[in-house]
Amino acid sequence: MRTLTFAVVAASLVAAPAFAWQPTKAIEFVATAGPGGGTDNFARAVQAAIVKNKLLDQPIVVVNKGGGSGAEGYTYVKGMAGDPYHLVFGTSNTWQQPMVSKVAFKASDFTPIAAMVQDEFLLWVKQDGPKDVKEYLAAMKAKGSSAKMGGAQSKDTDELLTRMIEKTAGLKFIYVPFKSGAEAAVQLAGGHVDSHVNNPSESIGQWKGNTQRPICVFNAKRLAAGPKVTAAEGWSDIPTCQEAGLAIPLFQQPRTVWLPLKVTPEQVAFYVDLMKKVQATAEWKDYVEKSSQSQVFLTGQEFTDYMTQDSGRVHKVAEEQGWLVK
Template identity: 30%
Template sequence: MRISKLAAVTAAVLTIPLAACGAGDSGSGGGGAAAGEYPSEPLDWTIAFGPGGGNDIMARTIVDILQQEELYPENIEVQNREGGSGATGWGYLLGQAGSGYGISTTSGSFITTPLQADTGWQPTDFTPVGLFATDDALILVPGDSPIQSWEDWVAAAQADRLVVGGIGTVNVDFIVSSLLAEQSGYEVEYVPFNEEGQLQTSLLSGAVDAMVSNPGSILGQVEAGEMRPLITTADERLDVLPDVPTTEELGFENIPSMPRGMILPPDAPAEAQEWWIETMQQVVETEQWQSYIEDNYLTEDLRWGEDFRTYLTDTQEQFRTILEEQGAL
């Protein structure tokens, strides 16, 4: 049985110093592009959510690979800047327009938050690096809940309006919860959280009846018996959760997964974008990244530069349609 090696995370605001790896060296320290002026300054890395969630885990995995492979020659300062379903963190990155030394990883909220709030930015305003993977969801109840299966959940939700928690106000978690409720014939109250720790605490304390999360964030609690997964949006049953049915096999349609990628500030220098594309193309080939994909049950989906920008445009329109149909916009 595989256990996610990244389930434990660090504090909400953490600075990770990376030892300089020979900024003037033309060897591996230069990363993807040929040695030049970029990169020659510390990197300001924003995680737009709190610790413990899929965005946080992916970002810290990438930073760890950059360190171990000596791909970035200066320090990388990583901070969780959560709030507003990602609007705070990505708004901070927006303020670094024109710079090549701000960076952030993305999630579904990067696409959905501008649809329901005046963020002052759209996903395509930022400089795209790449899409790396999609992250499937689980619906979970407390381990001591009398609800043992998805069928039990549907029956309970039809009898009484239950509460589901997720990350972000109008995010992929909200979309997944809403579509499952609509297609199953029940109504649910959705409560948003900014970070995974608060969400998990709320489930275990009984403040919410169920939660939406991803395997990489929650497998430890499942294996400890603290939480019970009822259904997954994965294409196939996960080998670590062989008894948990998929949405597809239960007849659900058009249930999305969480897209995970990387962006630079708006109007970042072309050399910075090119360097990061080439460097991340190295990162995703490393053994550590492949282990991260496998251990966290992500589906690899690689789209670089303008292909990622096109993906953001198309996916936002798809999400807009779903949210309008759900009455969320």
């Protein structure tokens, strides 16, 4: 695998002069999240990989525009049509947010570059909470309509997944939206909610501290075995939700990169290639491993297909819940 990537990098390095376009001034990475958020870390990881390996001659500036759950950043870059010096870093929010919220952009306002990583979701309970998924489902059922699920933001991925769990398991949750996943994690540690569906990086510190633990992961297979997180367990010890008895086979959040509209195919090709090179660096691998995400590289038609498929799924749940903007 490693030799293969090296071969790809070598080939692309040789091919580099063939690019019809090269940046000639500083490039701005617009992160659609505040400092410290998942998307901010993503943009800064790409920046670090490029800077440390000198993949570009031009400086890169990361700008945080996290206002309006990221809508600020999208709207800002949308207005930069024809400018290949502004990249927006986001999530599936690019197509999901315009569906459920009256924001001034839509996915077709951007030129897709790539989806570079998929963040995982797990079901978390308090340390002294239900010991596995079966117990959890029974306990939530017993609570009736007062079972509480915490999450980051409203009508976003966390609530989407919550509503899917409700439907699959025949439960009813009070979904309590907080500003961030980290805040939801603290609320769970304090026992103010019963569970949440955080990404690994949002709750690993709490898991290490024995205030909460994951009971299943929303993926078709278990996560990669890294170093143990607690004395007894690591990520690969967590069963998939399907095998534990909650039939949601796969739920992930892609982290995506976009250019504004009206850029040339040469410019797009340049950035696609740049992101490919980023993925081959040690810094990037380190970022992916430490945040327990799964690396992907979707671009071109593949990316568009993925988007269409995911939009369909989101649209279905949003319609059932009555979230769609009129």
